[in-house]
Amino acid sequence: MSFSHRSLLLVRTYHRTYSSYIKMGKNNKKGPSEDCLLLPAYPGHTSAPIVDTHTHLVSTFAAYKQKYKGGKYENVYDFVRGLYQGKKVTALVDVWCEAPVQRVWREIADSAVAEDRTRKWGELEYWFVMGVHPHEARLYTDAVEKDILEAMAHPRNVGWGEIGLDYHYDNSPRDLQRDVFTRQLRHAVRLSKPITVHTREADEDTERILKAEVPAEHKIHVHCFTDAPDFAQRLLDHFTNLYIGITGVITFSSNENTSNLVRQMFAQSPAAPRIVLETDAPYMVPANIYGSLSVIKGRLPLCHTAMIPWTAEFVAEIAGKEWDVERVLELGRANAHRVYGV
Numbered sequence: 001m002s003f004s005h006r007s008l009l010l011v012r013t014y015h016r017t018y019s020s021y022i023k024m025g026k027n028n029k030k031g032p033s034e035d036c037l038l039l040p041a042y043p044g045h046t047s048a049p050i051v052d053t054h055t056h057l058v059s060t061f062a063a064y065k066q067k068y069k070g071g072k073y074e075n076v077y078d079f080v081r082g083l084y085q086g087k088k089v090t091a092l093v094d095v096w097c098e099a100p101v102q103r104v105w106r107e108i109a110d111s112a113v114a115e116d117r118t119r120k121w122g123e124l125e126y127w128f129v130m131g132v133h134p135h136e137a138r139l140y141t142d143a144v145e146k147d148i149l150e151a152m153a154h155p156r157n158v159g160w161g162e163i164g165l166d167y168h169y170d171n172s173p174r175d176l177q178r179d180v181f182t183r184q185l186r187h188a189v190r191l192s193k194p195i196t197v198h199t200r201e202a203d204e205d206t207e208r209i210l211k212a213e214v215p216a217e218h219k220i221h222v223h224c225f226t227d228a229p230d231f232a233q234r235l236l237d238h239f240t241n242l243y244i245g246i247t248g249v250i251t252f253s254s255n256e257n258t259s260n261l262v263r264q265m266f267a268q269s270p271a272a273p274r275i276v277l278e279t280d281a282p283y284m285v286p287a288n289i290y291g292s293l294s295v296i297k298g299r300l301p302l303c304h305t306a307m308i309p310w311t312a313e314f315v316a317e318i319a320g321k322e323w324d325v326e327r328v329l330e331l332g333r334a335n336a337h338r339v340y341g342v
Contacts, residue, residue, distance in 0.1 A: 031298035034068045042309035048329035049090040051336040052305040054278035057094045063282040067301045077120040087306040091125040091342045097162045099132045099139035101147035109156045129159035137172035137180040158340040160188035161196020168200045185213040194219035203231040229261040243274045248286035251314045266319040277332035286310040
């Protein structure tokens with residue numbers, strides 16, 4: 001079975017929000033052409049590298065194939081090279097967070113250390129984290145855990161995640177979410193692995209469990225933060241190596257929390273706020289991107305890593321006159337190195 005066919009099958013096993021996204025793509029018969037995904041260079045972006053600290057590569061490629069069934073990219077490697085070449089994308093952290101663990105992770109991770117790595121990936125550095133998302137906590141087993149522990153030994157693994165609590169959807173019982181979150185945290189701490197945290201409308205329990213299980217100096221990436229800024233501040237105050245993940249959701253008019261938090265962080269630490277940049281692709285197309293894509297009719301069907309400069313633009317506008325896109329991208333790269341070593 002070819003990789004591209006396998007990756008389309010894999011998306012069926014992803015958690016409900018992924019499945020909903022793909023169904024939406026199937027039903028979206030109209031909209032921008034495939035060529036619209038090949039973005040122009042961001043105006044003024046010259047040298048700063050783009051590092052995406054949180055993307056779901058297989059599901060992004062699957063969303064692409066569902067939308068563009070006759071699309072020109074046959075596999076995930078073609079997709080990455082085709083969309084990112086010449087866009088200063090230097091590294092990404094791929095997230096595997098489904099249960100059971102999908103075996104194709106090894107093929108992709110191995111390709112990033114193989115002799116022909118450049119042929120498949122170009123100049124991009126591929127890294128990954130693995131864990132079980134709170135949506136899938138009900139599927140966590142000893143066998144799943146064994147597979148994750150095996151992945152932790154791979155040279156391209158840089159962390160355990162995304163894991164945490166989600167009381168918005170409650171796709172798994174809350175008590176089970178808490179148990180599985182705690183169990184995974186203990187392994188990550190034991191292995192000294194950075195932790196990628198998903199938390200939504202679960203402030204009190206997330207804070208309590210993290211403080212009980214994780215040393216204050218441990219490396220933590222709170223992914224796609226959208227909850228109250230004071231919750232984030234308490235985490236930042238306690239955990240000295242905790243960073244807040246900023247996605248395109250910061251540009252959404254329906255979300256003020258992320259903007260308020262970023263404004264607060266830059267005010268408190270104007271030289272080096274603890275943020276990292278991410279996409280959470282295939283989600284979170286930055287809303288401000290359409291100003292640069294005036295020829296597009298409709299909305300882009302998926303997000304991808306080359307869109308990060310538009311998120312950086314929004315952050316720069318909040319940060320103040322001393323900040324521009326280049327400087328925000330460089331901050332994202334530096335902080336990604338501090339968290340994940342990428």
